[in-house]
Amino acid sequence: MSGAGGTRGTRPAAVGQSGSAQPPAENSSLGRPQRPPMGPGRGGPFAGMNIPAEKALNFLPSxxxxxxxxRPERLWLVLVLVxxxxxxxxxxxxxRLLGEGTNLIFAGVVSKDLPAGTSKEQLIAGLRASGEDARADMLGPMKLTPGQGVDFTALSSVLLWVLVLYVLASAFGWMQAYILNGVVQRTVYRLREDIEAKINRLPLRHFDSVKRGELLSRVTNDxxxxxxxxxxxxxxxVTSLLTVAGVIFMMVLLSPLLALITMITVPLTLVTTMLIAKRSQKLFVAQWKNTGELNGQIEESYTGHALVKVFGRQREVEQQFREKNAELFAASFGAQFISGLIMPALTFIGNLVYVGIAVVGGLQVAAGAMQLGDVQAFIQYSRQFTQPLAQLGSMANLLQSGVASAERVFELLDTAEQDPDPVPAESPTAARGRLVFENVSFAYSPDKPLIKDLSLVAEPGQTIAIVGPTGAGKTTLVNLMMRFYELDxxxxxxxxxxxxxxRRDDVRGRMGMVLQDTWLFGGTIRDNIAYGRPVASEEDIMEAAGAxxxxxxxxxxxxxxDTVLDDEGGNISAGEKQLLTIARAFLARPSVLILDEATSSVDTRTEVLVQNAMRALRSERTSFVIAHRLSTIRDADLILVMESGQIVEQGNHAGLLAAGGAYARLYEAQFAAPAAEV
Structure with a gap:
């Protein structure tokens, strides 16, 4: 919005201020069951820190x-899979190759002590003849050359192949991780773009019904x-499932009996993981809830620090913090401790299986059914088998948390949008600033009408002041001009x-608005003024600053x-911040100027100077001034007095005073009437 003195685009803070009717607080219109927000209030400076897994409401669809x-990355995903x-x-x-190396070493050690010049068959036959059947069975599967010793040439070849395999495996793994990282980051990049575009298409009514911290949490934390x-x-x-499949194949190839023993870990792992995760889930929810409450309490204490000091409530705030912190500690300790039992439990199961494989494998070697290197390889495979199962088990909370966050983001993306701009759109041929309200009706809630059948004509160059009690609909009237809301x-x-x-941007580009709430951005004073018209020259900026x-x-x-301001303009006074927002609106040179208590933060002398500048600026421009201080609108061409969404009086200052109606009562209450006891 060009010239928006107090906003970046559309801002819900404009609603409900300066006496306008506050829209009703409703639950988010996201159309699905609502979970508690990620921390009360607006999230706070610590929002999203250490928030544990949350259970998705609709896991599989989400x-x-x-x-x-x-889906746009499917070709890259195929490459990742390959x-x-x-x-x-x-x-x-x-x-498997390392097992072959162990077999070569063991066979060489055994062969060295055997008599040279005999064949393996002769040696085994001699052992059986002498009654040493067990030793003969053990030597049967070995590749023996009696008297030769270890074949270091063959052993070197095996180790070289092992080195090549592991280097290639690492290279492929690195390439897979690199490509997958690009896939994920591009996907999240598109998701952020969709969210940004979605937020710009949402009606202001939506932002009235959700907490700012909840929305920010979806955009950032989730x-x-x-x-x-x-x-x-x-x-x-992907890696764990492929590893499990490959390891099962190799284990069955080596020894179906040992593979059967290893497979016992699958049901034990699943049952153990489910039992522990079921108990920890409730504690995770409690930890998440207490984290949000503590974040909200910290944010309130931080933003209201001066107020806490003024009223001497430090001890109470500290006590509240200690209580919330203790509750978070208890919930976090229980959740992390119980969920942390998954890995030790799975490791214990793996160790039991390891013992079983070692015992049965040793008997198999002694019986000649397996070689020592095969048992060694099988033990390595058993480790490779239990590790991905443990990873899949520990991944449950991570996956649940990610899907829950995705569900919250999808709820935002599915929110009903504002009506699209008409195509083709119309546009005034001349920028004169003539505004006409024709039988306008509007309500924030259908059962509570606010503005009913209102008609008004604002001629170019007129200054129209809008006054009335709190809740009369003054700022709502302005928001309707800006198309922040659609008419009923x-x-x-x-x-x-x-x-x-x-088009909405065309409407708002022809209007400049300065709110009672000043809003500055992190940047220089020059940048903050130039926000009203980014293509403005240095001379235009200086002219607006002077005006x-x-x-x-x-x-x-x-x-x-070139003085750099923080995002709240804390290094200049409130009146100086207001002057900057007014300069921003001046620079936009709109055909309609809207001032919502724009001079409320400046001193009396500066207020007179600003009014003089605005008086010069009003030439051929329509100005709407929302005011509580009636002294600021005495020279207005037309004063509208609103009550309950209706214009009950209109005229100039002198005429309305003489009429002795609602305006006169407001004036007398502000300047003439003594303080009355209530």
Whole structure:
């Protein structure tokens, strides 16, 4: 919005201020069951820190949709799968080759002590003849050359192949991780773009019904959580499943009996993981809830620090913090301790299986059914088998958390949008600033009408003041001009064109708005003024600064117009911040100027100067001034007195006073009437 003195685009803070009717607080209109927000209030400076896994409301549909966001990357995902298969296959072959190396060493050691010149068959036959059947059975599967010793040439060849396999497996694994990282980051990049575009298409009514911290949490914390979950889950899931499949194949190939013993870990792992995860889930929810409450309490204490000091409530705040912190500690300790039992439990199961394999494998070697190197390879495979199972088990919380965050983001993306701009759109041929309200009706809630059948004509160059008690609908009237809300009935025309037939950016580009709430951005004073018209020249910026009397205080700052402000403008006074927002609106040179208590934060002398500047600026421009201080609108061409969404009086200052109606009562209550006891 060009010239928006107090906003970046559309901002819900404009609603409900300066006496306008506050829209009703409602639950988010996201159309699905609502979970508690990620921390009360606006999230706070610590929002999203250490938030544990949350259970998705609709896991399978949300997980399917999340995977659907990867569809544009399907060719890259195929390549990731191919590289994963190659990497896992090479890693799975490694223990088998190492087992062959062990067989060569063991056979060489045994062969060295055997008499040279005899064949393996003769040696075994002699052992059986002498009654040493057990030794003969053990030597049967070995590749023996009596008297030769270890074949270091063959052993070197095996070790070289093992080195090549592991180097290639690592290279393929690195390539897979690199490509997958690009896939995930591009997916999240598109998701952030979709969210940004979605937010710009949402009606202001939506922002009235959700907490700012909840929305920010979806845009930041949840998207980051999706990124981490996709990055780790896809890589671990693919690698773990392929590893399990490859290891099972090699184990069955080596020894079906030992493979059967190893497979006992599968049901034990699943049952153990489910039992522990079921108990920890409730504690995770409690940890998540207490984290949000503590974040909200910290944010309130931080933002209201001065107020806490003024009223001497430090001890109470500290006590509240200690109580919330203790609750979070208890929930976090229980959740992390119980969920942390998964890996030790699975490791214990793996160790039991290891003992079983070692015992049965030793008997198999003694019986000649297996070689020592095969048992060694099988033990390595058993380790490779239990590790991915443990990873899949520990990945449950990560996956659940990622899908839950995706569900929250999808709820935002599925929110009903504002009506699209008409195509083709109309646009006034001349920028004169003539606004006409024709039988306008509007309500924030259908059962509570606010503005009913209101008609008004604002001629170019007129200054129209809007006054009335709190809740009369003053700022709501302005928001309807800006098309922050759509009318329920009637129409508003700008220079003869219905604003409903214009693009919203065209409507707002012809209006400049300065709110009572100042809003500055992190940057220089020059940048903050230039926000009203980014293509403005340096001369235009200086002219606007001079017209709004910004120039009077800027030269007292060390860096002048290059002074860097923080995002709240904390290094200048409230009145100086207001002057900057007024300069921003001046620079936009709109045909309609809207001032919502714009001079409420400036001192009396500066207020007079600003009014003089605005009086010069009003030439051929329509100005709407929302005011509580009636002294600021005495020279207005037309004063509208609103009550309950209706214009009950209109006229100039002198005429309304003489009429002795609602305006006169307001004036007398502000300037003439003594304080009355209530």
């Amino acid at each position: 997980a399917k949709r999340l995977l659907g966001t990867l 590289l994963s298969v190659a990497s896992v296959a090479l890693q799975v072959l490694g223990p 998207v980051d959580n999706i990124s981490q979950s996709l990055q780790q889950s896809i890589s671990q899931a 009935a009637g129409r508003i025309t700008l220079d003869g064109v219905d604003i409903a037939t214009m 709004a009397y910004v120039d009077r205080f800027v030269h007292s700052l060390p860096e002048g117009y």
